[in-house]
Amino acid sequence: MAGDDKESPKDKSPVGGRGSPQPGAYPEHIPAIEASTSDDDGNYWSDSASDLTSLASSITNYVYENGRRYHSFRQGKYFLPNDEEEKDRLDLVHHIFTLILNGRYHLAPLRNPQNILDLGTGTGIWALDVADLYPSASVIGNDLSPIQPVFVAPNTQFVIEDFEEEWVYSENKFDFIHARTLSGSVKDWPQLLARAYKHLKPGGYVELHEAPIWCWSDDDSLEPDSPLVKYLSIIEQESSKQGRSLNICHKLKEWMEEAGFEDVQQKIYKVPWGPWPKDPHLKEIGRYQYVNAIESVDSYGLALLTRGAGYSEDEAKIFTAVVKNQLRNKSLHVYNLVYVIWGRKPQTG
Secondary structure: OOOOOOOOOOOOOOOOOOOOOOOOOOOOOOOOOOEOOOOOOHHHHOHHHHOOOOOOOOOOOOEEEOOEEEOOOOOOOOOOOOOHHHHHHHHHHHHHHHHHOOOOOOOOOOOOOOEEEEEOOOOOHHHHHHHHHOOOOEEEEEEOOOOOOOOOOOOEEEEEOOOOOOOOOOOOOEEEEEEEOOOOOOOOHHHHHHHHHHHEEEEEEEEEEEOOOOOEEOOOOOOOOOHHHHHHHHHHHHHHHOOOOOOOHHHHHHHHHHOOOEEEEEEEEEEEOOOOEOOHHHHHHHHHHHHHHHHHHHHHHHHHHHHOOOOOHHHHHHHHHHHHHHHOOOOOOEEEEEEEEEEEOOOOO
């Protein structure tokens, strides 16, 4: 794991599968991940390791496609499902991000924040943990889907709203605005950041946690014509047709600065898709990310494949099954990147 402010004599700029297309410029000075030569994790790539068990949902008034449940409010703006299986995956993502940040929920240097907004809160797990971390703060989480817990701490509130519409909150209200994994859900990032700037108090922080929906390998174990690269290329193409690119991370720092934020900081982390790294911390992250990567194939792919790419439901499920089978190959040493970017609204803003 490495920040973008570190250099190494072994730095290289790999691509996803020797010459395949990639989302934006690969960040410089990211050291390669050394793979372990041990086979201690040989059984980890079994089918059972990828399963997230879930209960059947009793919630109604949703849209059902491809055997998955999707939101109905502002239907189609968010292409990932919101069923129990996806809620389990989102909670797993929260654990992965917390591991990446060594137990922290943010990197911005907050001081006794009183009003916090979590954009696209999902299951609300980040908002709940931060409300517990800052018990004197009022934490609001918004989302298109009402999948958050009903009974929450008194300083937590969940609301159903579209953060791409005008915000109902007063200007200069929040000490901290947080957003995580919104890639593919935002049509106009500069506008979103401008709204965050408007509704932050002077001296308040915005922080984004985003990952390109792409992967790379440092040892050329990912072939450019592989099912995985084809899958990633298709879903980026289909999401971009709707004006919601999955791969905007390399632009976020610049957009934040253009919105008026100062002291903008960025850290970039490598996240392996499996327990193959030699480094113990990366190996632990990889165990969880392996499950998330496989579960994400259907979550990100099914709607995009069947709504715009011309796949039938059966064809899409066969294709995603092939991709997931490739991910279970323990000789595949791939990883994605996680960007953490934060900036401060000027005291005079």
